[in-house]
Amino acid sequence: MAPRPRNPGSKDLPPNLYRKTDSRNGITYYTYRDPVTGRTFGLGKDKDSAIREAVAANCAEVLKPALTTRLAEPVIEKGKTFSEWLVQYKLEYLEKDLSLHTARNFKSRIKRLEVHFGDMAMREIKTMDVAGYLTGLAKEGKANMSKALRSLLRDVFAEGIAAGVCDLNPVDATKPARAKVTRERLSLDLWKAIYETTTRPWLKRAMELAILTGQRRDDIRSMLFKHEKDGFLHIVQSKTGARLRISTAIRLESVNLDLSTVIKRCRDQVLSQHLVHYTKPNGRIKAGYPVTLEILTRQFAKERDKAAAAYGIALTEHPPSFHEMRSLSARLHAAEGRDPQKLLGHKTAAMTDMYRDSRGTEWIDVA
Template sequence: MRPRNPANRALPVNLYKNGRYYQYRHPQTGRYHGMGTDRAAAIRAAHQLNAQLIEPISLTERVLGTKRQAPSTEPTLLFSDWLDTYATLLDERGLSSLSRYNRQRQVERIRAALGALDLSTITTRRIAEFLDAQTPRQANAYRSVLNDCFNEAIAKGHITTNPVTVTKNKRVATQRQRLTLEDFQRIHAASPIHLQNALDLGLITLQRREDLVSLSWSDLRDGVLELQQHKTGTRLRITVTKPLARVLDTCRSNLDSPWIIHYRRGSPHTRAGDPIAKQQLSSMFRAVRDSLGLYAELPIRQRPSFHEIRSLGARLYEARGMDPQTLLGHKSRQMTEVYLDSRREEWLVASPAVDILENFRESFDKPS
């Protein structure tokens, strides 16, 4: 018999603790019943229920075999207990802090819905019901976690089949409009200098907001811009080619700021030279976009955001015959946003040799 989880070891048989709450597992039906948060009351009730529901067997009957001993009521492995083990396995993968936080939240949501079940009794139907209760995007993310979770359980020998495998990803409708090159130019021309710098650097390096605002001049070493992406943990060395050097030159100021992207002027809430928060990049981008009346016919959630610059730059590189995957920080075209890489300690090397800004550089100097 598998030893009980430490949290349940001192409890009567059939009584389990799940978070702050206690649950009693009916020895005949296998169903769980809530017993509240009062430990003493739950223990008393469990003893009373066991006395009524578990048929006693004498020692003589056990020896002579005249009456079959009742089967053990201990579950093979509670899913909640397995999720504890799975969380430990995730910690060993060396996920980035953001990925680890998101995965922990997903695991806890799964635990709340399915944790009281035996791991070996979870069916595809139960998985499908859980996924159907989510939005399409959330369902696909949870499906990915569950699929990985059950595969790990198979690898450890707890189960032999994965109930998630035959479920399907839900179709997620693309909501946000792509940013066009023409509209990028218009937004750029109407933006303050610090936002222009962020737009230029984002377009040529293809990095996310949080990576752009974290860049400092100390990351520039021997003609290489080094960074570690916050979302994936991917380490990237970007060669400072002439096109990128021109962008970096425009980012320099006489403020002696350590940050490549920084405020050029102070305000009631910021000082000149301060770094720009990623949320501020988004809000400034939205303000300029909306002031120009761009995409006004679309609902707000469908209008292109600052993040769409990443897609625009990738499309421009591809149109010029350069594969943008390395600059994006991906190691393959099949990589997803929840990509987990056990070899992320190695550096990826990228060289933005194609000047994707040359065709509209003159427009940057035009007033709005």
């Protein structure tokens, strides 16, 4: 719309400056009208002064964007929040063929991340935010948790970039926490002491299977008699999904055990489909029921402490758990000339090497 024509008496004035003469006293006053807001400002009676101020104001207005331009500026959207993106991410992640153990860990860890980053927009989460969170966990003594959450968070943003939810991955520039392993390795002497001391048949069977097969406690608990066929014990690892066939002829001279004999020992007077089972009823637990993981862990720890005291074996502040039989098995099989990588179900030799590391609990013989 074209501006209104100026009055003849205002043509000697700059734009937006107007004069008005008071009919009562004949004095002329000057006013300035803001072209954007429409507000009018009095500039007094001095014409030269009013002109200077009007020119300055007009220059300032030129530098300002017009009202229509301001209205037309695009609104910068923050995009999806971390919580909103996780709705889609969780659906896609959980569609994968995950083990029960992996799915449980995922849900626990993703919940931790959502509590901390949930309300933040994906595009606004910076490396400083991520580094501060992960470093805080490490300082609390949760270095392993910090590493696990970093890995998961990195994948969350990688998938977000692929979906167009964000443009950069703020986790890439962070460093994983250094986790110091504190748990003591299980020595062969301590294993033999526990084995000789315990009076629970199901714990003896579990220890025999663990030392011979090198499997995790979840897989040992899940072993069934029907899994033995054609001279092999068939195992599908709950954590990795690796499918193993372990020959029942496998033997460890260091403990004088072979798998075929151990499986036969599991067949006792109690009818059960599980290799490791309760032999006596206890409350709601009936004979033949599989041993729970909690009881397996707790009872092993009790027998460990009792055996260490009986045989005069010193334990550290972080004594070996049931899981350490997996490492001991790897070391014993390697010492007898077998490659423990296939037995443990590892995809890489580097992971097997971690289990073969005795962490200073064994003597190194030098010829």
